[in-house]
Structures are given as structure tokens and as C-alpha cells.
Amino acid sequence: MSVTPSDMEQTVDAAPSVPPALVLSAPSADALAGRAHAIAAFLQERVVGAGDAEPELSGSARPTLADVCYTAAHHCVHQAHRMVAVGGGAAEMAQALRNAADGRHADGPSAIESGQTSEQGRRKVAFLFSGQGGQWLGMGRRLRASSAEFARAVARCDEAIRAYAGWSVCEVLDASSEDGSLLGQIEYIQPSIFTMQVALASALRACGVVPDIVVGHSLGEVAAAHVAGALSIEDAVRVICAQGRALTRITGRGSMLMVEMDIAAASDLVSDYPGRLDVAVHGSARSTVLAGDVEALDEVAARLGERGVFAQRVKVDVAGHSPHIDELRAQLLAEYAALRPRRLDIPMLSTVTLQRCQGSEFTGEYWYRNLRERVHLYGAVVDLLRDGCEVLIEVSPNPVVQPAVSEVIRERAATASLLTCMRAGQDETSTFASALAGVFITGAARDSARLLAGLQPPHGHRVALPEGAAQGRVREPAWQGKSFIEHMYDNPPERRRAVVEQFLLRELAVSLGVSEREIDPRVALVELGVDSVRGADLRGRLESELRIALSPSYLWRYPTASALSAHIYQSLEQPEPSEQAAPVEQVADASAQRAAAADATADDLDAMDDDELARLLADELASLQD
Numbered sequence: 358m359s360v361t362p363s364d365m366e367q368t369v370d371a372a373p374s375v376p377p378a379l380v381l382s383a384p385s386a387d388a389l390a391g392r393a394h395a396i397a398a399f400l401q402e403r404v405v406g407a408g409d410a411e412p413e414l415s416g417s418a419r420p421t422l423a424d425v426c427y428t429a430a431h432h433c434v435h436q437a438h439r440m441v442a443v444g445g446g447a448a449e450m451a452q453a454l455r456n457a458a459d460g461r462h463a464d465g466p467s468a469i470e471s472g473q474t475s476e477q478g479r480r481k482v483a484f485l486f487s488g489q490g491g492q493w494l495g496m497g498r499r500l501r502a503s504s505a506e507f508a509r510a511v512a513r514c515d516e517a518i519r520a521y522a523g524w525s526v527c528e529v530l531d532a533s534s535e536d537g538s539l540l541g542q543i544e545y546i547q548p549s550i551f552t553m554q555v556a557l558a559s560a561l562r563a564c565g566v567v568p569d570i571v572v573g574h575s576l577g578e579v580a581a582a583h584v585a586g587a588l589s590i591e592d593a594v595r596v597i598c599a600q601g602r603a604l605t606r607i608t609g610r611g612s613m614l615m616v617e618m619d620i621a622a623a624s625d626l627v628s629d630y631p632g633r634l635d636v637a638v639h640g641s642a643r644s645t646v647l648a649g650d651v652e653a654l655d656e657v658a659a660r661l662g663e664r665g666v667f668a669q670r671v672k673v674d675v676a677g678h679s680p681h682i683d684e685l686r687a688q689l690l691a692e693y694a695a696l697r698p699r700r701l702d703i704p705m706l707s708t709v710t711l712q713r714c715q716g717s718e719f720t721g722e723y724w725y726r727n728l729r730e731r732v733h734l735y736g737a738v739v740d741l742l743r744d745g746c747e748v749l750i751e752v753s754p755n756p757v758v759q760p761a762v763s764e765v766i767r768e769r770a771a772t773a774s775l776l777t778c779m780r781a782g783q784d785e786t787s788t789f790a791s792a793l794a795g796v797f798i799t800g801a802a803r804d805s806a807r808l809l810a811g812l813q814p815p816h817g818h819r820v821a822l823p824e825g826a827a828q829g830r831v832r833e834p835a836w837q838g839k840s841f842i843e844h845m846y847d848n849p850p851e852r853r854r855a856v857v858e859q860f861l862l863r864e865l866a867v868s869l870g871v872s873e874r875e876i877d878p879r880v881a882l883v884e885l886g887v888d889s890v891r892g893a894d895l896r897g898r899l900e901s902e903l904r905i906a907l908s909p910s911y912l913w914r915y916p917t918a919s920a921l922s923a924h925i926y927q928s929l930e931q932p933e934p935s936e937q938a939a940p941v942e943q944v945a946d947a948s949a950q951r952a953a954a955a956d957a958t959a960d961d962l963d964a965m966d967d968d969e970l971a972r973l974l975a976d977e978l979a980s981l982q983d
Contacts, residue, residue, distance in 0.1 A: 376444035376787050377422055378794060378813045380429045381454075382436040389438040389471075393458035399823045400425070400451040420820040422447045427817025430809045434866045434873070440471040441794035441812070444787050468791050472774065474800030478874075480747040482801050484561075484568040484584065486554050487757035488575030488732070489547065489673060492540050493781040496754040497530055497553050500560065500785045510559035514552040517594040522602070526552050543608055543675055547576050547601040548594070553754040554580035555590075557778045560789065561750070565807030566796050570704040570746065572737050574758050575638070575677065576600065578708065578727050586702030587716035592695075596724050599692035603685045604675045611676025613637060613648045614658060617667035620645060620735075626657065637678035638732040640761035642768050646671065646732075648679035682729040689728070693721025711736045734758060738765040747773045748801040750792065755781040774799055805875060806886035819894075841902055842929060857929070858922035864898055865918060878918035887912060903929065 381396060383389035404422050440457060442450045445467030453467035474480075500507040515527045529545050530552070532538035539545040554577065561567075573581030576597065583593035616623060620636065623645040627634040634649035634657070647654065654670070661668040675681070698719035705714040709726050711733050741749065742765070749766075751759055756777050766773050776795040780788050793812045802808035809815070841860060845853050862873045865885070876885060887895065896907050905928050908914060915921035 376784075376790055377426045377450070378430070378444075378790055379422075379426050379442045379450055379454075380433070380435065380797065380809070380813065381440045381442075382433070383438050384436050386438050386473075389440055390458040393440060393454040395823050396425075396429075397451040397454040397458070400447045400454075404447040420818075422450070424818045424820045425822070426813050427815065428819050428822060430813035431815050432819050432867055433822075434863070435797075435805075437474045437476075437800075438471075439474065439798040439800075440469065441797060443468045443470070443790045443794055468787070468794075470791060470794040470798050472795075472798035474798075475747070478800075479803070480799050480801040481569040481745050482566065482748045482750065482796070482803075483741050483746040484558060484571045484581070485749055485751045485753075485758060485762065486571065486573040486577030486581040486584075487751055487753040488577050489550065489677075489757075490671065491553075491753040491755035491757045491781075492546050492550055493755055494532065494535060494538055494540060496549075496779065496781070497556065497785070500556070500779075500789065501530075503786055504560050504563075504789075506563040507556045507560040510556035511552055513590055514548075514555055514594065517590045518548055518552075518598060521591070521594050522548070522598040543604045543673075544598075544601040547604075548597050550576065550754065551580050551593070551597045553779070554752050555583060555593075557752045557754075557789075558584045561752070561778070561792075563807070564793055564811030565802045565804030566750070566793070567803040568703055568750075570706060570741065570744070572706050572708060572741065574708060574734050575727070575732050577753070579724075580752070581705055582698075582714075582716075582719055584703065585705045585714075585716075587698050587700070587705070587714070587719050589697070589699070592697060595696065596693065599689060600724070600728055603688050603692075604677070606685065606688075607675055607681050609674050610651070611649055611674070611679060611681045612651050612654055613646050613671040613673050613676060614654045615640075615644070615646050615669045615671055616657075616661060617643055618645055618661075619643055623647065630657075632680050635679040636731055637676075639735045640758070641735050641738075641764040644761050644764060648676040649681065650676070677728055678731055679729075682725075685728075686725055689725050690721045693724055696721055696724075706737050706740060708733045708737045711740065734761060735765060738762050739769065742766070742769050742771045742773060747771075748776065748796060748799050749773055750776045750778065750796075752778055754779045840904075842904065845929065853930075854923065854926045857926040858918065861899075861918055861922045861925065864895060864902075867898075876918060878922070880918075881916045882912055882918065882921070883916070899925070905929065 379396070381389060381392050383392050400422070403419055404425055440454070442453050442457075444450075445453065445465065449465055449467045453463075453465055453469050456463050457469040457471060497507070497511065501511055502508075511527065511530075515525055518524065518526045524545075526545075526548055529539045529549055532540070535541075540549060558580070568584075571581040571585050573579065579588070579593050579597045579600075582588045583590060588596070616626075618626065619642060620639050623636045627636055627647060627649075630649065630653045633653045634647055636645055637648035638646035640646060647657065658668045658670070696719070699716055701714060701716040705716075706712075707714050709723070709730055709732075738749075738761075749762060751757070751762070759775060759777065762775055766775065774795055776792045778789055778792050779785050790812060793808060796802050797805075797808055797812060839847075845856050848856050858878060859873075862876050862878065865876055865882075865887070866873045882892075892912050896909075896911060899905070900907055903925065905925065911921065911924075915924045
């Protein structure tokens with residue numbers, strides 16, 4: 358998925374307003390530890406960060422934590438070994454970096470994520486939409502307030518639920534106390550969880566995190582099918598609301614019991630209770646969930662307790678995936694008759710059939726089976742790992758399947774990362790930012806520019822980072838001690854154009870905050886994310902380093918890295934009369950003026966009135982005509 362300037366503007370608007378996030382990277386683990394120590398010292402000694410008391414300053418103002426985070430995220434090449442510190446002030450972030458560099462774990466306001474990208478390219482991502490049990494009072498409020506995309510998705514769900522069910526999910530989510538909340542009632546729980554899942558998936562997509570495949574656990578399959586494109590929002594709401602409404606008929610008659618038993622032993626156990634109990638969920642090799650009559654579950658729990666086998670009741674008062682559902686069949690099929698499933702846009706693996714879905718099978722009969730039949734979570738996770746999925750993201754207001762999935766990952770000796778989007782009672786923006794950090798360190802984002810914009814919004818002042826903390830910024834070229842032109846002529850003629858293109862890709866990587874291998878030289882620069890501000894910055898750096906003058910309209914005249922590098926090569930070999938090499942002082946002055954203007958534009962645009970905006974636009978148009 359490519360990024361246009363308008364997309365970047367939407368991304369900044371759509372991505373959650375997250376705590377400060379400091380991105381570090383290096384070519385090796387040892388180098389990363391060294392850089393973490395270097396930036397920690399810089400933060401401790403030089404930076405005034407959010408939450409820190411500002412000391413008296415003498416001379417020039419110190420850089421802020423926000424500027425350091427901005428520079429690290431958007432003006433550095435991001436190498437294979439990565440670390441991200443999320444939250445806290447400069448002092449807390451510095452301490453967290455030192456702890457991580459020294460291999461110590463300590464709780465604090467600044468969370469650390471670290472890892473390594475894959476040499477084989479972008480890691481495959483799976484979204485896991487979990488079932489009931491993740492609801493909590495107040496869920497989604499912070500993200501609704503801070504993330505435009507999250508809020509828009511909640512509003513879409515609210516509109517569809519109002520139209521079908523006649524009540525507002527926003528009003529349910531806004532309840533201020535347990536006494537006034539409807540989140541304890543099955544009719545409202547499931548649509549509320551569905552809304553959170555759809556909104557989280559939308560917020561992730563706005564940050565460039567797009568799944569290669571989706572999986573749903575129980576009711577989570579409804580959100581998964583919608584996100585995958587098989588169900589419209591109206592059809593998905595019909596399924597989830599009809600299911601919740603039907604379950605009110607059997608509320609209080611059943612429950613569920615989590616047991617530490619393999620599937621064979623659990624199946625043998627429930628055979629003693631025909632028609633009363635069933636194995637509802639196969640979670641892992643040693644974990645299952647039983648469902649059915651309350652009295653039968655109590656008896657089983659007592660029997661297992663005597664044998665020292667772990668058994669714990671699940672906080673539900675209905676027995677999904679059990680014989681209790683049989684009496685709801687006619688009602689559900691009647692409600693589902695109007696469904697119009699579509700072909701999938703994103704692959705989906707069914708936990709009902711353990712088959713890859715097409716989309717057309719999501720008829721009323723399928724959704725009845727989704728509620729009645731066993732959830733094959735274990736088989737689905739094994740399939741994902743076998744298929745090479747290395748980043749699994751639980752899309753839920755609170756982790757529900759994390760324990761079972763973690764067990765499967767350990768059992769299979771897989772290297773997959775399991776990430777969480779939200780946690781009950783924790784700051785949602787921090788948890789979401791940590792999930793984005795987890796995606797970044799694994800190199801799993803479909804669009805790294807969007808991810809970095811979501812992790813650390815691209816607004817701030819570029820500052821000089823200390824030596825050893827600049828994580829591969831293009832300031833230590835292979836031609837150290839020479840000009841680039843001298844370096845180019847050191848190469849044979851047939852290699853020179855490739856040398857220029859490689860240099861340009863390195864500079865683009867700095868501007869976009871990605872690795873060079875992620876840049877396709879045939880793709881339009883604006884689609885890669887080179888907007889007007891980044892374009893001005895890139896132009897200034899190219900002119901300064903190469904001693905050439907580029908037209909203000911260079912992004913349109915030479916739209917791809919391949920075309921631009923060819924033009925630069927030609928200019929270096931035979932400068933065109935209209936773009937003769939300018940004296941370095943003149944180029945540097947012009948570049949500095951443009952960079953300052955770009956920063957001023959980015960900082961002050963929102964504060965300008967209509968006349969000021971009109972003058973700015975006129976100046977830009979005039980520069981394009983020159």
C-alpha cells in the first residue's frame with residue numbers, strides 16, 4: 358500500500374495521539390546497546406522532556422524530547438536491530454533505555470520494545486479477533502478522544518446498530534459506573550466488543566498495519582469477516598446483534614469452564630454428560646473450554662479439583678458452543694436470511710471449519726455454526742505459524758486468547774511475536790503505541806511511513822543527535838573524506854549511475870524513516886510518502902551534498918527515484934544550463950531558507966488565516982513557474 362501526500366495528512370489525523378516514542382536501531386545487538394546508552398546520556402544531560410522540570414537555560418535552548426523523538430523517527434535510517442521506548446519523560450525514558458541496554462527489566466512509566474527485522478523482508482501479520490470476555494467499563498474512551506480513525510469507526514458501528522437494534526453503542530460505552538452500565542448484559546456485550554474490534558482494526562490500518570490474514574475466535578469471527586471484506590457493516594451488525602438478542606433466551610442456564618486438559622481427555626470427560634456438556638473451545642495442546650449446564654460444570658470442577666487438575670469458571674452466564682444453542686437455530690436463521698456475503702479482500706481462516714474462506718460461505722447457516730460448534734483456535738494458530746505468520750496481533754479491548762496462543766507459540770518453538778492493542782484499566786494510547794512499536798521492531802508494517810507517523814507524529818524540529826545515537830543516518834558515507842562527486846568518479850563509468858541511485862535511495866530512506874530495501878525506485882516518490890515538507894528537506898540535502906540546484910518542481914518533473922537519479926547523474930556529468938551547479942555557499946543558504954520555510958509552514962499552518970494561506974499558496978505556485 359502506497360502513501361500519497363493526502364494520505365499522509367489523513368494518517369496524521371487518523372493515528373492516535375500517542376505518548377512520546379523514541380526509535381533506535383543499529384546493525385547489531387551490541388551496537389544497539391551502545392546507541393541506547395548514548396541517547397540515554399543525551400536525554401539525561403541535554404533534553405528537557407515532557408514531565409521533567411525545565412532547568413534554567415543559558416545560551417541556546419536545549420532540544421526537547423519531542424524533537425529528539427521526531428528526528429529519530431523521521432530522519433534516520435532504521436536498521437535491522439531495533440528498540441522503541443514509549444511514554445514517560447526524558448529522565449524516565451533514559452533510565453528505561455539504560456536498563457534495556459544492560460539486559461535489565463524494570464517497571465516504569467516508559468515501556469521498552471526491542472527486536473529484529475527479518476532478512477527475508479516484511480514479516481507476515483495476522484489479526485486475531487477474540488471472543489467474549491474482553492469487555493470493561495470505559496473501554497475505548499481515550500482512543501475515541503485521541504484517534505480520529507478510531508472514533509469514525511465507532512460512529513459507523515453506532516449508526517448501524519441504531520438502525521438495526523434501536524440502541525446506541527456509544528451510550529453503552531459512555532456509561533460512568535458499573536451500576537449504570539449495560540456491559541453486563543449479553544445483548545449489549547457482544548456488539549460493544551465488535552465495535553471495539555472494528556475500531557482498533559481501522560486505527561491499525563491508518564497506521565500502515567494491514568493483516569495478511571485474519572482469524573476470529575467465536576464472536577470475533579464477525580469482526581474478522583467484516584474487516585476482511587466479506588460482510589458489510591450492516592450485515593456484520595445484523596449477525597452480532599441477532600446473536601446477542603437470541604442468547605438472552607438462555608441467559609442464566611449455562612456457563613463455561615476453562616480446564617487444563619488436552620482435547621482427547623476433555624472429550625472423554627464430557628461424554629459422561631451427554632446433551633449437557635460439550636467441548637466449546639480447543640485453545641491449545643493442554644487447554645480446552647467446556648460449556649453447558651451450570652450443575653454439570655460445577656460437578657466437573659469438583660472432580661478435577663480432587664485430581665489436582667486446573668479448572669476455572671469463565672465469567673459468562675450463557676453456554677455458547679454447546680447443546681444450549683440448539684433451540685435458537687430457527688430464530689437465528691430467520692434473522693440471518695437477509696445476509697449478502699461478498700468475496701474476501703483479505704484472506705481469512707475459519708475457526709469453525711479450519712479452512713481458508715472465500716466469503717461466499719458466510720451465510721446464515723455458517724453463522725449459526727459459528728455459535729453452536731467448537732472453536733478450533735489451536736488448529737488455526739498452528740496453521741498460521743506453519744504458514745509463516747510471525748506477528749500475531751490480538752484485536753480486542755483486553756487480551757482473551759493471549760494465554761492459549763502464547764502456549765501454542767512455545768509448544769511449536771516459533772519465533773512469532775504476540776501483540777496486544779488494549780488492556781483493561783491501562784492507558785489505551787500507551788498500549789496502542791506499544792503495539793505499533795512491536796510491529797515496527799519486527800519490520801511487519803505494510804507501510805513504514807504510516808507506522809512511524811502513528812508511532813511518533815511527523816511534527817517537530819530536526820535536531821542533531823549525539824554520535825553513536827543517530828542509528829545509521831546518512832552522515833557516514835563510504836566516501837568519507839571525499840565529496841560525493843569524487844566518490845562517483847572513483848567508480849568505472851558503467852557503475853556511476855548506479856552509485857548515484859544508491860546515494861539517492863539512502864537519502865530517501867532518511868526522509869521516509871525506512872530502510873533502503875523498502876524503497877522501489879520505480880514507484881512515484883509522492884506515493885512513497887515524499888510530501889511537500891519532506892520534498893523540501895530532501896531537495897536541500899541533495900543540493901548541499903551534490904553541489905547542484907534542483908527545480909522546485911522536481912517531484913513532478915522526475916517522479917520516481919529512478920528518474921530523479923538519472924537526472925542527477927546527467928547534471929553531475931553534464932550540468933544543464935538551467936540548473937548549473939551553484940556555489941556551495943549559495944546552495945547552502947537557499948537550502949537553509951527552504952528548510953526554515955518548510956518548518957514554519959508545518960508548525961504554523963493551522964494558525965494562519967485565509968489571507969495568509971492564500972499568500973503562501975501564491976508563493977508556492979510562483980516558485981513552480983520560475
